[in-house]
Amino acid sequence: MKFPKKKIDKINNFYKEYTKTLSEVLHSLNLKNLSRFSDLLEKTILMNKNIFVCGNGGSAAIANHLVCDYIKLMRKNTKLKPKVISLSTSIELITAISNDFSYDKIFSDQLDYLANKNDLLILISSSGNSKNIINALRFCKKNKIKTVGLSGFKGGYLSKNADISLHYNCENYGISEDSHHIVMHVIIQYLRQKYLQSNIKKTIF
Numbered sequence: 259m260k261f262p263k264k265k266i267d268k269i270n271n272f273y274k275e276y277t278k279t280l281s282e283v284l285h286s287l288n289l290k291n292l293s294r295f296s297d298l299l300e301k302t303i304l305m306n307k308n309i310f311v312c313g314n315g316g317s318a319a320i321a322n323h324l325v326c327d328y329i330k331l332m333r334k335n336t337k338l339k340p341k342v343i344s345l346s347t348s349i350e351l352i353t354a355i356s357n358d359f360s361y362d363k364i365f366s367d368q369l370d371y372l373a374n375k376n377d378l379l380i381l382i383s384s385s386g387n388s389k390n391i392i393n394a395l396r397f398c399k400k401n402k403i404k405t406v407g408l409s410g411f412k413g414g415y416l417s418k419n420a421d422i423s424l425h426y427n428c429e430n431y432g433i434s435e436d437s438h439h440i441v442m443h444v445i446i447q448y449l450r451q452k453y454l455q456s457n458i459k460k461t462i463f
Contacts, residue, residue, distance in 0.1 A: 259283060261430040276433070283428045283437055294422045295406050296445050302378040302404070303332075303449075309342045310373060312365045312394060313382035316435045318346035320382050324442050332446055336453035343372065345394075365394035375402045383407070384434040386414025386425075395419055408441065410434025 261279045266272040302309055309328070311321040321344045328342045345368045346352075355364045369379065379398050383391045386409035395416065398405045407420030410428055417425040426437040 259428045261428065261433060279428065279430070280433050280436055283426050283433055284440060286427060287424060287437075287441070291422050291424055292441070292445075295424060296448060298378065298404060298406065298422065299445060300449055302376075303338050303340045305376070306339070306341065308373060308377040309340055309380065310345055310369065310377065311342065311380040311382065312345035312391070314346070314388055314390065316431065317382040317384065317438070318344075320435060320438050320442065321346045321380075323439070324380070327443070327446050332450050334450070335455050336450055338449065338453050345369070362389040362393055365390050366397040369394060369397050369401075369403070373398075373401065373403055376404065378404045378406065380406045380408065381416055381420065382438055383414070383416050384410040384431055386411070386416035386418075391416055408438045410437065 259279065259282065262272070262275060266275060299309070311324050312318075313321045325342045325344045325347070328340050332338050332340055345365045351368065352364045355361075355367050359367065373379070379394065381391050381395060386407065392415050395405055395407070397403075399419075405420045406422045406424065407416040409417045409423065409425045410431070411434065413423070413425040413427070417423045424438075424441060426434055428434050428437070
């Protein structure tokens with residue numbers, strides 16, 4: 259799905275078309291895979307395994323936001339204690355790996371240092387074809403680390419090779435990234451309300 263398909267002169271009309279397209283893209287998601295992602299994330303947390311997340315550019319921002327919300331919010335008034343690590347957050351380590359080896363290895367090398375069997379990696383990439391995303395995915399396949407891929411556009415390598423694929427078919431970076439942000443919020447809020455202590459009368463997200 260392309261957006262915009264033609265030039266739109268007024269901001270109000272652009273907003274209406276943007277949000278309409280975003281809604282259509284969100285409702286096109288494979289809900290079976292959404293359920294599989296939620297179940298896997300829940301299982302990983304309860305097993306006290308690590309959850310890694312990575313992405314480039316805007317996807318890196320989403321990865322870091324995910325860490326903030328999942329650690330701070332999911333724990334509040336629940337028994338859930340997720341261990342979440344962003345591979346996109348350490349500029350020192352990222353630049354060291356890039357400078358000494360290759361930017362294509364910034365995620366796979368960190369996984370080699372930190373990850374263990376049955377951990378989970380969430381990969382966020384609008385194109386699904388970034389070389390460092392592909393290398394991280396291949397590392398996980400070799401080392402029995404579960405993978406979830408959030409992709410846009412045509413989905414690329416990520417949508418075809420992740421254990422669970424959440425693919426939003428939209429050729430617009432903003433809508434693709436909005437979709438990834440929304441599904442991140444949907445799952446955290448779903449799991450938190452599922453485990454919220456019964457004596458808590460008011461749920462604050």
